[in-house]
Amino acid sequence: MRSRLSTAGAAVAVLVGTVLRGPAGSSRGMRPIAMRFAVAGIVGLGLAAGTPATAAGAAAARPAPVTHAAAPATVPVTAPGIAPDQRATAVTFAAAPAWPLVQQGQQGAQVRTVQYLLNSRGEALVPDGVFGSLTLAAVKRFQSANGLGADGIVGPLTWPVLVVPLAAGASGPAVMALQVQLNRYGAGLAVDGEFGPATAGAVTAFKAEYGLGTGSAVDVTVWQWLVGGIPTVGGYALPLPHGALPRSEYDDPHHDYPAIDLPVPTGTPAYASASGTVQAVNDSSCGTGAVITDANSVRHIFCHFSRRVVAGGARVTAGDLVGYTGATGNVTGPHLHFGIKTGSTNRCPQRFLLALYDGVTPPAPATLPTTGCYYATLHPQPPLLDYLK
Numbered sequence: 181m182r183s184r185l186s187t188a189g190a191a192v193a194v195l196v197g198t199v200l201r202g203p204a205g206s207s208r209g210m211r212p213i214a215m216r217f218a219v220a221g222i223v224g225l226g227l228a229a230g231t232p233a234t235a236a237g238a239a240a241a242r243p244a245p246v247t248h249a250a251a252p253a254t255v256p257v258t259a260p261g262i263a264p265d266q267r268a269t270a271v272t273f274a275a276a277p278a279w280p281l282v283q284q285g286q287q288g289a290q291v292r293t294v295q296y297l298l299n300s301r302g303e304a305l306v307p308d309g310v311f312g313s314l315t316l317a318a319v320k321r322f323q324s325a326n327g328l329g330a331d332g333i334v335g336p337l338t339w340p341v342l343v344v345p346l347a348a349g350a351s352g353p354a355v356m357a358l359q360v361q362l363n364r365y366g367a368g369l370a371v372d373g374e375f376g377p378a379t380a381g382a383v384t385a386f387k388a389e390y391g392l393g394t395g396s397a398v399d400v401t402v403w404q405w406l407v408g409g410i411p412t413v414g415g416y417a418l419p420l421p422h423g424a425l426p427r428s429e430y431d432d433p434h435h436d437y438p439a440i441d442l443p444v445p446t447g448t449p450a451y452a453s454a455s456g457t458v459q460a461v462n463d464s465s466c467g468t469g470a471v472i473t474d475a476n477s478v479r480h481i482f483c484h485f486s487r488r489v490v491a492g493g494a495r496v497t498a499g500d501l502v503g504y505t506g507a508t509g510n511v512t513g514p515h516l517h518f519g520i521k522t523g524s525t526n527r528c529p530q531r532f533l534l535a536l537y538d539g540v541t542p543p544a545p546a547t548l549p550t551t552g553c554y555y556a557t558l559h560p561q562p563p564l565l566d567y568l569k
């Protein structure tokens with residue numbers, strides 16, 4: 181698990197990747213390093229403040245045995261023997277995941293959702309999923325017009341006012357926002373703004389899975405479960421919050437064997453990528469880590485945690501919090517080392533992660549390649565390889 185990732189190393193990695201694969205057709209191109217870390221830093225700030233106002237915060241406080249399937253009605257909120265504080269916690273997190281924080285510098289499906297919802301309120305943003313200055317101004321206008329503090333951050337106060345209750349037959353940008361969210365969970369809908377049978381079917385299935393009742397009506401609570409939840413697709417989940425890194429980080433090669441190093445700041449929540457049984461890892465290479473063995477005996481490997489929150493032998497469901505990222509073990513900087521192993525074979529996890537990022541069912545781990553995702557297989561003798569070891 182040796183990983184020497186640092187800011188300088190990441191910079192070299194980007195340069196090497198660009199040289200080896202070229203900017204044309206590359207999803208990475210030449211992006212400013214400062215921005216990449218700024219994006220990740222936003223997540224870190226939210227965690228550092230200890231706020232429960234992010235999806236990460238909700239998952240962090242979620243007791244391990246409680247899964248997404250725990251509907252409010254099934255929680256024994258008045259069960260004897262449970263202390264009042266614990267009951268309160270159970271109610272809070274079984275009721276709904278926390279609204280996520282969406283703010284300037286972020287990109288992806290959550291930002292696109294905000295842009296469509298703002299357009300449904302009269303704005304004319306390009307729904308590109310990039311939270312820039314125009315989106316910031318539009319958020320502030322919306323907040324001012326609705327008696328909210330105009331801080332430009334879409335959080336627990338702004339979301340409930342911004343989302344639009346919807347029913348079958350509706351059309352327009354708010355329906356596009358709904359379709360973007362359902363696609364995070366693998367619905368595969370065309371984002372056409374028409375609340376037709378396909379969208380209704382996806383809503384009905386989502387509500388059934390999360391114990392939110394029947395029918396296809398989308399109220400504020402359904403919106404909260406959609407935008408606040410950790411999606412699972414095909415039984416798998418992205419091991420990091422979607423907003424923690426841009427998509428382009430998920431196709432980066434590893435240093436010298438199939439795996440990936442994901443440059444997130446210490447304290448970023450890490451989620452189980454599959455359902456399975458946890459093996460606790462504590463050694464000088466992986467540091468504080470975890471291996472989740474899934475139903476097909478595939479091992480999902482997590483290294484360099486600052487803290488692991490599940491015990492060895494625990495059963496986890498895909499999307500459950502496993503630990504917080506850090507810089508333990510053999511590293512030169514904080515990141516999550518993530519690997520997939522079938523038998524004794526290390527697999528390239530990049531396609532698996534990119535699919536989960538995109539909300540589509542990932543390839544089966546046993547079909548993932550075993551070469552092409554680390555520097556030795558990309559270039560026979562890269563002149564900068566010494567910097568990456």
Ligand SMILES: [Zn+2]
Pocket residue numbers: 181182183434439440441517518
């Ligand atoms: Zn690594």
